[in-house]
Amino acid sequence: MRRNIDIAVALGIVVALPLLLSSGSLASEVLIYALAVLGCNLLLGYTGLLSFGQGIFFGLGSYTIGLMLTRTGLPMPLALVASIILGGLAAGLVGIVSIRQKGTYFVMLTLAFAQMFYFLAYSVPSLTGGDNGLLNIPRPPLSAFGVVLWDNTTAWQFYAMVAVIFLLVFVALHRVTTSIFGRTLLAIRDNEVRASAIGYNVPRFKLLAFVLSGAVTALAGALNAMMVGVAPLANAEFHVSEMILVMTVIGGAGNLAASLIGALFYVLAADWLSTLWPRWLMLLGVLLVVISLGMQRGLWGLIEDGFLALTGRFKRTGEIRVEEKQV
Amino acid sequence: MSAEFLLEARQVTKHYGKFVALGGVDLRVRRNTVHSVIGPNGAGKTTLFHMLTGTLGATGGSIAFDGQDVTREPAHVRVRKGMARSFQVTSLFPTLTVRENLRLAAQGVNARRAFNLWRSPQGHWSCAEMVDRVIERLGLRNQERTAAGSLSHGQQRRLEVGMALSAEPKAIFLDEPTSGMGIDDLDDMKTLIADLGRDYTVVLIEHNMGIVMDISHTVTVMQQGRVLVEGTPQSVRDDERVRTAYLGSMITGGRK
16 A cells, blocks of 8 residues: 555645745756656665766756757657667666676766766767757647647646656656566665575666666656756766765655655755755755664655654564565 | 486585685485585585585586586576575575565566566465465464564574575575574474475585484585595494594484
């Protein structure tokens, strides 16, 4: 039943955002980063892989949609699909090289690829616009056979499209994480050696998770470029990888609704606090320390415990939490 | 390749740089027997196990299983051919339930089916029959919904053996299944292993001589990366070289 709770939470937030926020762009930003965080969570929370390279796929998604919409006549939905496919392929390449390495070395390899991608983007201005980024990316309406189905002119119209995409991806990833494949990923996260000893080809499972993660992250990058009308070099920067990872940890790894909470918290905090106090990132640092020391299930864990305490079911025991509902 | 032996290892060696962990070991395991490998600490028992199950690659020699050469096969491929192992240090999926641990182990034989991104493990995908049988055999019916990490040590050791059982193997490799167990749990484990010897081929590393001498059909004694003696429990117990290797102390226990 927890599965339905997650989807209900996602649906609730998607519907509530337009009621609570005045800016459609801000609301879209929340969902776009939430998509990227879902991708990161699939790796960190479900497979046990810490990737510092998510910015590669985010940036690649931005550039791909930018090129497709400005230089080819490809319809917008197909341009999005192209971004997804390229993101998946790039993740496949990075994954093939990195995935067999364990722990620190895997992290370092993703970091190295992130840096290489940034300088690659910087050094081919004919494709990426270099320092200026790819400018004048349009936000075409969703149309079929010349009939406009959905106009994307206003920020809220665009939000509606992003919201539908987000919910589709959320439900699909939910299905994936509760599937036979997803359950096997949990086993790999828990104990790689044993997973291999009972017959699983561990690197292949990790690679597929990585490809899925890259594809979803590229979709987020593409939507981001459409929203701001630019594919800036900043989208390929290491900072993006870091931000996605921080949102994932703050929300709580290993739960998809937590990813949305993490992105929501980060994006809104950045928006509100940065106007009040330019050094607000320091507060974020404090929060990260608290989460890392004693609240490793993140904000989602806090909400869950709060809910259980309210309904009187909270038990502070040393017992290991059983992973989700078992079949 | 004879049908009499399920497993035949010839001149298996393992070198770590200049250090020779295994210096050419021959081991032949008869079908449907309990074959124990014993020896002092550092004799190379666990290393030999890693070679046989594919956890680590061998430096030299050959390993044949059920008539097929598996020397170069990685661990997950050997599982499909009917090898399953337990670990000396308990190695489970701690946040998953007992049932889920066993289901994953049962499904591992058909690991390719696990690339299904859409179906949840229900119905005939749940391997329920197999899992139920193993839970019954392990006596963990009341704990089936408990996270593996929350079980008592003795229960974890039994689940550890159960992980190997779920794969419906031809041979089960048990690496010190009683390690760290209390006296109360020892008898249960002994009964379990003896019971397994009737349905499967069991290769056992064990320090508890009581168990080894009571339930083994064949005992191989290792010392310094080589086979010292091999024979029935009785002949091994009476062997002078074995007595010297063990300084005459441990081997005396376990007379029926």
